[in-house]
Amino acid sequence: MSDQPQVLVGGRWRAADRPTGEFRAEDPTRAEAIGPAFPVSSAADVEAVLIAGIAAAADLVATAPERIADFLERYASAIEGDAETLVALAAAETALPAEPRLRSVELPRASGQLRQAARAVREHSWSDPVIDTASGLRAHRAPLGKPVLVFGPNNFPFAFNAIAGSDFASAIAARNPVIAKAHPSHPATSRRLAELAHAAILAAGLPAAAVQMLYHVDNSLGVRLAGDARLGAIGFTGSRAGGLALKAAADPAGIPIFAEMSSINPVFLLPGALAEDADALAATFFASCTMGSGQFCTNPGIVVVPKDAAGDAFVARATREFAEASPRPLFSRGVQESLARAVQGLTVAGAQVLAGGDVGAGTGYRFRPTLLSVESAAFIDDKGALQAEAFGPVSLLVRVDGDEAFTAVAKAFEGNLTGTLYRAADGSDDVLWASVARHLRERVGRLIANRMPTGVAVSPAMNHGGPFPSTSQAGFTAVGMPSAIHRFTALHSYDNVPDALLPDELRDRNTVGVQRRIDGRWSDADVGAGASTRTHH
């Protein structure tokens, strides 16, 4: 037991307290355990992180924002400085390619995201100050005063890691401590990140328990933790079943849970766009669907294809691409088994396999890139089963005959993160665009034109969110600064409070340089400066 990796609890690394079990990472390409045996934490560890998290929350509320920004920047630099080690660990645990994915795409995205959070902290932009000079009321967004619990997913060991990703950066940017529950499929990567985070916390002079991490808890303890009213909020990225179980625990306790659960990301190939170059579109689609073995929340899981000559050409080329591709490594046995079940479910529901459909030959956790097809009438009739997410390199083609069928398919979708339409450059699809986009728009968080949905830019205008059940509600984004930070804030109004007793952002003199909505207009000005304000009406 003494060699077991330590958990980060209460501001220090220590042995897990009476762990209920242990687990090891696996090399997915060989299906063999690698690295040390990590502890499955007990209720004792859970209680300890809660108690320390509450104390840290009180301290963080009173911490100068500059220290938070300093921490985020130190941590970003430490991740960049440790890139070789981190990439090697993550590549071994996930089988994701070191280049370009881990080293040149995901790691810079993770460190860049931490830096964007730091900038939002320094600019105070997430606090959205509002000043009403006539009523004496002023309001802004503020820390929750309680710890935020973050559950990381299996598919982004850096950019969505519970100890380094968007939820982590967002929660701590708003001066909330984070209790990270790492994903058990990449514990060594998470441990290394936590070591860097902990060192940066100490160097920045933040409360040591502002960042804590457990590797794993069993499901029932995780659900119990999610319902503990000492939490301020929960961030979750993962499966629908997992998200709904945590939500069912958090909701009755009044704990806001921001769960990003599942999405099939429909792509509509309008006839004009398809006629322009069906072959190139098929190649683009194949690359998007199979990149990272399709293990993306924004994987194009459904493509709506007209039943015309260009549509047939697209299907033929895509089928060939999928059929000729080798089986790809998946993260784990669980992913492989879920994927096999999902593909079977699609066929039972009436989809026909055009290519792939099984694990194929080779070692490790793999699945052949798989393409299925179904008629639009069957898809519309059976919304549920044919909209089940198949997490992996799998996509279902829905063949439509005529414009009305396009629109009818759009109306059949439940909530998704993204919806994509490919339209012709000459505008010939735009009547159909209007009809399809209108229905798709309210069913997705991000509406995309002529790009595949994979690839989520960290942008203030990103929405990595969408209507239930893709997320727990349609009003927030899990990616993009400062918007993602808003999830982990409370709205604080001050009524008749003297200037000297207000937070810096709300005082008459705008010493922090933030834009504030003063009497209805966003402005850099001091209150009472004249030019920037207007008569209250």
Added chain:
Amino acid sequence: MSDQPQVLVGGRWRAADRPTGEFRAEDPTRAEAIGPAFPVSSAADVEAVLIAGIAAAADLVATAPERIADFLERYASAIEGDAETLVALAAAETALPAEPRLRSVELPRASGQLRQAARAVREHSWSDPVIDTASGLRAHRAPLGKPVLVFGPNNFPFAFNAIAGSDFASAIAARNPVIAKAHPSHPATSRRLAELAHAAILAAGLPAAAVQMLYHVDNSLGVRLAGDARLGAIGFTGSRAGGLALKAAADPAGIPIFAEMSSINPVFLLPGALAEDADALAATFFASCTMGSGQFCTNPGIVVVPKDAAGDAFVARATREFAEASPRPLFSRGVQESLARAVQGLTVAGAQVLAGGDVGAGTGYRFRPTLLSVESAAFIDDKGALQAEAFGPVSLLVRVDGDEAFTAVAKAFEGNLTGTLYRAADGSDDVLWASVARHLRERVGRLIANRMPTGVAVSPAMNHGGPFPSTSQAGFTAVGMPSAIHRFTALHSYDNVPDALLPDELRDRNTVGVQRRIDGRWSDADVGAGASTRTHH
């Protein structure tokens, strides 16, 4: 049955479909039924409003915002023009004073709130457009595309009415249809408002079913309705039990519910402030606690008073005021019975009755203004029972000995809408302020200095919300434009979508004149105008 008032369903007034019962309003001062027998709607009416609401939602998404603003302004004018009738109906059904409360305070507040919503619509200020020129992403807030269900409370027949109040105005401002579930204690007032709303809908050329109203449904049908996934969101103002029951139904269906449930609104009288004028503070407190028979969400239900000479003087004067006051009319038998139970619960938990404590003499639904007291140690030990809301003219004094006890009491509170501190003008309380306010701040939505909490200004900087269980979450306000509108919106991102296919607010040319966050800065400018944007970094 033919004389029974009609329900507003599917864009027209019609008889209730197989009602499950009927009910009448009461004159609270005599405890006698008045007015006609209104229908209790059946599942058939509920299904009809949902079906019509969904169709109206699709139409409203495509409706020009100017029409929504036109409706809101017409409706506001109609309410003002019909003031005499509305005030007479509301006064009869609620026993609230016609003057100044209903005629000069609440009715203008309701119509003014509708006008503020109209202005937010015309200014597009609720849509919060965000433009990131480097990534090609643009985002804003948009309609839900589904109807919003609004449950109105008993205590504001105009300003929180399901068919006229803040939730109503907020939901329709964002182009969502409203299904109003009126409160059964003032059906004739609600009917009159619905007649005005319906006429304004038709005059403005909006879809007729954009506003629908049922008078009443039984509790089990209400809960079933709240869990219907065809809803986009729910607004609720009322009791904690009612709010939690609806939340338990809405949560598993992924329906955001914005429930404002209960609050005891602690008031801390710091020693310096009390020493300045204990007598005047006692009179102010008495007036605030008994105004409108104390039937306010922001009633000062707990006052923290030091055990010193000024504190004793405050208690003596307040006790006298409460003891000499006549019993006040309450809205209904239900309110009276709940209040009697609540006062009994406080005494069982250890509070001592200083004045009042029973219904007193007289007809109708009444309760004597009641003052109770308890020692801080007992309050801290027994958080739950002594923090139960007593909805009516009742307040509990918590006596504290020394600064540490003040802070300890502040730490004992659960989530509330407001928290108030009275501080001395000479700054002598400011050390204690810092210690108490720090803990109170994270437990309340609005922190108030030297004002009683009753009176909720309709201001963009208002927070009429607070941490659970005062509301269902700490991140939203139920009052204040445009902030309250955000509750009933979805976040919509556009990725690589051509300018001509974007919503007006997100196009390069800012034709609607809204301030937009372009590359991190709020600006009126067009995109590409140079001066307003900066390098994306």
